Amino acid sequence: MPETRQDAPARTDTADVTIHDVAREAGVSIATVSRVLNGSNPVKGATSERVMAAVERLGYIPHSGARSLIKKETRTLGVLLPDMFGEFFGELIRGLDQVARRRGYALLVTCTHGESSAAETMLRTMHGKVDGMVLLGSDLELDAQLLRLLGRTPTVFLNQVAGNQAARFDAISVDNHGGALSMTRYLLGLGHRRIAFIRGPEHNMDARQRLEGWREAMAAVPGGPDPALEAPGDFSEASGYAAACRLLKLQPRPTAIFAANDDMAVGALSALRDQGVRVPEDISLAGFDDIPIVRYLTPALTSVRAPIPELGARAAERLLSIIEAGG
Amino acid sequence: MPETRQDAPARTDTADVTIHDVAREAGVSIATVSRVLNGSNPVKGATSERVMAAVERLGYIPHSGARSLIKKETRTLGVLLPDMFGEFFGELIRGLDQVARRRGYALLVTCTHGESSAAETMLRTMHGKVDGMVLLGSDLELDAQLLRLLGRTPTVFLNQVAGNQAARFDAISVDNHGGALSMTRYLLGLGHRRIAFIRGPEHNMDARQRLEGWREAMAAVPGGPDPALEAPGDFSEASGYAAACRLLKLQPRPTAIFAANDDMAVGALSALRDQGVRVPEDISLAGFDDIPIVRYLTPALTSVRAPIPELGARAAERLLSIIEAGG
DNA sequence: TCCCCCAATGTAAACGTTTTCATTCTTCCG
DNA sequence: CGGAAGAATGAAAACGTTTACATTGGGGGA
Secondary structure, eight states, X not given: OOOGGGGOOOOOSSSOOOHHHHHHHHTSOHHHHHHHHHTOSOOOHHHHHHXXXXXXXXXXXXXXXXHHHHHTOOOEEEEEESOOOHHHHHHHHHHHHHHHHHTTOEEEEEEOTTOHHHHHHHHHHHBTTBSEEEEOOTTOXXXXXXXXXXXXXXXXXXXXXXXXXXXXXXXXXXXXXHHHHHHHHHHHHTTOOOEEEEOOOTTOHHHHHHHHHHHHHHTTXXXXXXXXXXXXXXXXXXXXXXXXXXHHTSSSOOSEEEESSHHHHHHHHHHHHHTTOOTTTTOEEEEEEOOGGGGGXXXXXXEXXXXXXXHHHHHHHHXXXXXXXXX | OOOGGGXXXXXXXXXXXXXXXXXXXXXXXXXXXXXXXXXOSOOOHHHHHHHHHHHHHHTOOOOHHHHHHHHTOOOEEEEEESOOOHHXXXXXXXXXXXXXXXXXXXXXXXXXXXXXXXXXXXXXXXXXTBSEEEEOOTTOOOOHHHHHHHHHSOEEXXXXXXXXXXXXXXXXXXXXXXXXXXXXXXXHHTTXXXXXXXXXXXXXXHHHXXXXXXXXXXXXSTTOOOGGGEEOOOSSXXXXXXXXXXXXXXXXXXXXXXESSHHHHHHXXXXXXHXXXXXXXXXXXXXXXXXXXGGGOSSOOEEEEOOHHHHHHHHXXXXXXXXXXXX
16 A cells, blocks of 8 residues: 555645645656656656646645755745834845845844844744844844854844954945045035034944044044034934934034934934024034935935945845855 | 664764754653753653753754644744835834734745736745735735635735725725825815825725725815826825926916825925925925824925834734634 | 552654655667 | 666655654552
């Protein structure tokens, strides 16, 4: 009695139909069905038609989970984000998805919501569900266990420029330092001398690098970068609002404000408006990130252009090339 | 000779370590390892410790793919989006992710990018990778094959209010009709009579319902809704810009413009600015969706409030309850 | 002392595929 | 017409888990 599993009892209507059902319906072995569906081996025309007919009749759809188990490839890319606020992440995912989809990969997306313990959980559950990962963990803590896990999976970091041990991983990032440097120099070129800076979160790598860019540029003015011109922020609109209020109280007042991201710049803008300070007549305002909608603000906001979807696309390309090179 | 697979040759450092390796290392059977890790059965303290030690030493991480194959649950939710432009989708995913994560589920996200054939491909590859799906397919075409597939998987539609056969699926949606109706009535209440409407894509269900809301409200003014006051659009900023230009040429000019979504409203806003038309002094402008950044526009845009993250959260809740009720 | 029962563990089947290897069926050439 | 090569198919192992069932060990009650 060959292939006992082919004699499984008839399934109910709603139950999932498997390759076994198709094989039985077509009167062939499961191997043949697989071959027809994947075109992996020559199979006779008549047989092929019988199989296809059975597939159609039963509405069979292959179970990709089982497939990836044996093929050892899931055709899925994991994406770990710190959060999903603002337009930035949508843009990023769009870029990732665009190249992933073209290459036949799907995206498994999760947010850590700041909790570093959550990151580990997510990474664990992703094991066996993805072929590789994109980590956007500016403030991700990498403990030994996590590193060991990552060592086994192709991984690309986004905007985490190898804090400590991460050096051995691939990384893609915005040119934070260079961007902030040019923006500040641009403002200096306009004649500004008292250019304030609204910082991002303390431990955020991007934020730190942007701050350094501002400092480096400001080192050119007599007296160097003035710590009093730095206002704390956490990338949120609210913190931008607060920071702007604070900066406006300085004597003498800054003639320009450069926020470490656009969200804070938008917050600062509404603070300025509330205080009756005109932009750009009374004060210049600049941001960093260039989320699309910023272009429609009145008054227009100057912003460092970081092509976010392209960033995502590059990360996906890089990750896929690592994976296809043999993980 | 029991359990031949336990005698597998020692693995290289980088290879994945499986439950078999842990079992061998701890000198127990794979079943025991599984039981320790899942706490599913009583296991002696000493044994348990040996297993945990082996897990730690080898850096074992369970393969969730294999696990979901036998448990018939992937703890993953599929999300099918038409696109990823604008802030809307980010917000939506955030809402979805929030409840999914809390319940221990991950999100598998893909975009159809308009191509309806892509949708089918995505749905097929999702089979066996997800426990259920959220479909945001306002313009999704449901052919028989697709319906059969969906019939087997718990599915929640978002903003597709049962075009044709979809009636038998769960659906969650924004109150498009009601929202547009109230907004238009609000504008009427301000004294406006010539209220123009910028439409969305022809086949988009949301767009159609919003249009109907506007028409119903406008039916109250003498002469009823004037077709001349409707301008075509496709939900993009560019189309909003074009539509506004067109509407400004009307004689007499509309006193208010209501765009079927915020992106078009933003586009319209910059058209008005370019033409030197002041908002709200010369003309009133309203949108639909309430993406957060709209609040910071100058002049402020009136917009129908659709709590997008909450929408996503509700969809996830609904889907999970279907799944947990037994698919 | 013997038995029985329960706790602890092991064995093997199962999940739904793909693929290697073996087998059968053609077909074509000598 | 007899084989042999090659095409087409089938059987079974494998992927890494969980779990039903079988087996063992030991402790307590009669």
